[in-house]
Amino acid sequence: MVEQKSIHEPGAQLLSAQDAIQDAERLQGLLLRNRQRAEREVQLRVPFTVIIEAVDQLEADELRLLAQRLEERLADKQR
Amino acid sequence: MAIREPGATHAISDTGPLISIFQSDSLDLVTTLLPVIHIPPVCLEELIRHGWGESLQSAGSQIESHSLTQAEKEMARTIARQIAFHPLSRDPVVDNHLGEAQALALATRPEFVNDVLLVDELAARVVAEQMGLTISGFAGVLLVAVQEGLLTANELKERLETCRQQGTHYSEAFIEQVYLAAKGDR
Numbered sequence: 126m127v128e129q130k131s132i133h134e135p136g137a138q139l140l141s142a143q144d145a146i147q148d149a150e151r152l153q154g155l156l157l158r159n160r161q162r163a164e165r166e167v168q169l170r171v172p173f174t175v176i177i178e179a180v181d182q183l184e185a186d187e188l189r190l191l192a193q194r195l196e197e198r199l200a201d202k203q204r
Numbered sequence: 205m206a207i208r209e210p211g212a213t214h215a216i217s218d219t220g221p222l223i224s225i226f227q228s229d230s231l232d233l234v235t236t237l238l239p240v241i242h243i244p245p246v247c248l249e250e251l252i253r254h255g256w257g258e259s260l261q262s263a264g265s266q267i268e269s270h271s272l273t274q275a276e277k278e279m280a281r282t283i284a285r286q287i288a289f290h291p292l293s294r295d296p297v298v299d300n301h302l303g304e305a306q307a308l309a310l311a312t313r314p315e316f317v318n319d320v321l322l323v324d325e326l327a328a329r330v331v332a333e334q335m336g337l338t339i340s341g342f343a344g345v346l347l348v349a350v351q352e353g354l355l356t357a358n359e360l361k362e363r364l365e366t367c368r369q370q371g372t373h374y375s376e377a378f379i380e381q382v383y384l385a386a387k388g389d390r
Binding site: 128129130131132133134135136137138139140141142143144145146147148149151152153155156158159160161162163164 | 220254
């Protein structure tokens, strides 16, 4: 048997289109924040040999950046 | 109780938006964005009274009904009074606002702090915002579905028209403006 449907609060004043547009902006923001919250960071243990091997794949600019970073780190260690 | 997937946003719903969801056959669409819709006891009774019992049964775990604690019931009665006597309310009978008031009370639970309350009625929306709840109407959810590529602007319009044809009082102007916003013409 098909259920008879009736109207809920037919006299109630409903939201405007502008409200609906603001709802969508608010909801989109909430969905994004909740998705980002789920993307937590995890730590990985990478063997040192893998890092050395990775250096072989770097381009000149990247190697210069790495060299600069290594010099800074070395200077820190020698202090 | 439903297990929450990481990053998932759930909804707590008043009776009106859920009727619109059923009228437009949008439950699968809405639960793609908001996997579980939580409802309080009075909304469950109202949905059954309005003839949506079978739809509720076929929804399975997509809709979860909750009983309220005594403190939440009392909070809901206070909220129902606020809604009934709000200048935007057209119905001063407190008991007639218990459904939306219970939905608001349910939405204040700590486990729903990052979720959204679905409510279309203006006075209840104002009270919910005063309580700091994040709210959206059914049309807002459809707009997000369009933004996320789950629905076209034309399909959004058809769904709102379907609700209107079945008695939900979305005006023609309302539907047209929401449709234009969905198309990016606002």
